[in-house]
Amino acid sequence: xxxxxxxxxxxxxxxxxxxxxxxxxxxxxxxxxxxxxxxxxxxxxxxxxxxxxxxxxxxxxxxxxxxxxxxxxxxxxxxxxxxxxxxxxxxxxxxxxxxxxxxxxxxxxxxxxxxxxxxxxxxxxxxxxxxxxxxxxxxxxxxxxxxxxxxxxxxxxxxxxxxxxxxxxxxxxxxxxxxxxxxxxxxxxxxxxxxxxxxxxxxxxxxxxxxxxxxxxxxxxxxxxxxxxxxxxxxxxxxxxxxxxxxxxxxxxxxxxxxxxxxxxxxxxxxxxxxxxxxxxxxxxxxxxxxxxxxxxxxxxxxxxxxxxxxxxxxxxxxxxxxxxxxxxxxxxxxxxxxxxxxxxxxxxxxxxxxxxxxxxxxxxxx
Numbered sequence: 001x002x003x004x005x006x007x008x009x010x011x012x013x014x015x016x017x018x019x020x021x022x023x024x025x026x027x028x029x030x031x032x033x034x035x036x037x038x039x040x041x042x043x044x045x046x047x048x049x050x051x052x053x054x055x056x057x058x059x060x061x062x063x064x065x066x067x068x069x070x071x072x073x074x075x076x077x078x079x080x081x082x083x084x085x086x087x088x089x090x091x092x093x094x095x096x097x098x099x100x101x102x103x104x105x106x107x108x109x110x111x112x113x114x115x116x117x118x119x120x121x122x123x124x125x126x127x128x129x130x131x132x133x134x135x136x137x138x139x140x141x142x143x144x145x146x147x148x149x150x151x152x153x154x155x156x157x158x159x160x161x162x163x164x165x166x167x168x169x170x171x172x173x174x175x176x177x178x179x180x181x182x183x184x185x186x187x188x189x190x191x192x193x194x195x196x197x198x199x200x201x202x203x204x205x206x207x208x209x210x211x212x213x214x215x216x217x218x219x220x221x222x223x224x225x226x227x228x229x230x231x232x233x234x235x236x237x238x239x240x241x242x243x244x245x246x247x248x249x250x251x252x253x254x255x256x257x258x259x260x261x262x263x264x265x266x267x268x269x270x271x272x273x274x275x276x277x278x279x280x281x282x283x284x285x286x287x288x289x290x291x292x293x294x295x296x297x298x299x300x301x302x303x304x305x306x307x308x309x310x311x312x313x314x315x316x317x318x319x320x321x322x323x324x325x326x327x328x329x330x331x332x333x334x335x336x337x338x339x340x341x342x343x344x345x346x347x348x349x350x351x352x353x354x355x356x357x358x359x360x361x362x363x364x365x366x367x
Contacts, residue, residue: 005205008244011038014073014198020184021191022066026260028253029172033070035235035250036170040074040100040152041206042238045214048129050231051169054156061174063156067102068186070154072195074100075203081105085119089134089147092127100152107157110165121162127151128168163268167227170235171261212241221251228258262362269304270321274353275361276303282350287338289347290315315346322348328355 015034024030036052043049052070054063071077078091078099092098103109109117126132127149138145160166177183218236220229232254239250281296282288297305298312305313322333333356338347 005201005208007205007209007242008246010198010201010205011035011242011246014038014202017073017195017198018066018069021069021186023062023175023177023181023183024066025173025175026256028256031246031249031253032170032235032257033066033172035238035246036154037070037073038202038206038238038242039234041202042210042213043150043152043234044130045210046130046234046237048230048234049127049150049152050234051124051128051165052154052172053161053166053169054154054172054174055160056158056174056176058176059158061176063174064104065186066172066174067104067154067156068188069195071102072192073199073202074102074152074154075199076100077102079104082108085123085134086136088120089123089136089149092149092151093147098148098151101154103153103155105157106155106161107159110157110161121164123149124153125164125168127153166261168231170231170257172257173260209238209241213237216240221255224254224258228254228261232258270324271360272304273297273318273321274325274356276300276305277348277353278357278361279364282348282353285350287347287349289338289340289345290318290335291345293348294318322353325353325356325360327352 011034014037015030018024018030018033022030022033024033033052036050039046039049054066056063067079071079076097076099078101080088080101080103082105083103088101091101109120123134126134130150132149133146134149135144135146137143155161155165155169161169216237218233218240220232220236224232236247236250236254239246276297277293280300281293294313294315297303297318299306308317319335325333327333328351333348333352335346335348336352337344338349
């Protein structure tokens, strides 16, 4: 009879292996990555699989090294660089077993110079859910055929990613190592077998844990709901099963990384506009003429309004953007007459924006 594997001690070992070769920006990242490695062995137990994204603003920040270490720990790793959607969905449909896809340099696919890549984006989005499929026309008759897309995916790249991928991901924002931060040099021939031993132990543990993880509904930290909860549910379920300090550490990591992702996520341009109107323009004011709103928006530092495709935000675009959202009375937000000392001007009322602020904007900053 096979001895029961201590899951908490095993995850401690996985985390320690990452710490030898990776410098992550936050303690929470080590916890999240170790849990993600383990979840790759159990994705059939979950309704969805979180992506993990190692992103940085500059090269040389340890993103590819992070993927290298993950590669030694996950089942059937498939390293992809600039891979096509067709290659990926055929790999996931492999009858010998689905791979864990490690997509390096993903900025070459989704970066500002890459152009549209909707087919690959669609594959990645569909693969987040267990029931996700990609449809293709096959054979001489061009028969529409569904191909499964559900698979574990880790990505690394410069800059950012489309919102549809970011919101399905645990985001690790990598940084260049400081002079006082040291790691052990990774030598594939020497260290890969060490990682593979941990991988094999994770596979054994996964078979023992499968019945406990299947159908688990872990308690979420306060404030983690909707898409972030979907992302973290498999990782927290694993933490609860292994026990020890992992349930506590996993929830602390969840809160820290969700909060960090929200701080870095400006949302769509429309949400950014609503948020800036609430936090910087209509503060303590119940109405303001459009001309004054534009002056204040275009004067904001670290805001896009003064340069939208080479032009500042104008009244026509402001009205169009706000018209996409609704008032509490379910009417499109629109400018109204405002009586001033100089006459009647068109402008916007805070009451018309309140419902959209509550529905779309992040919580206001604490004073």
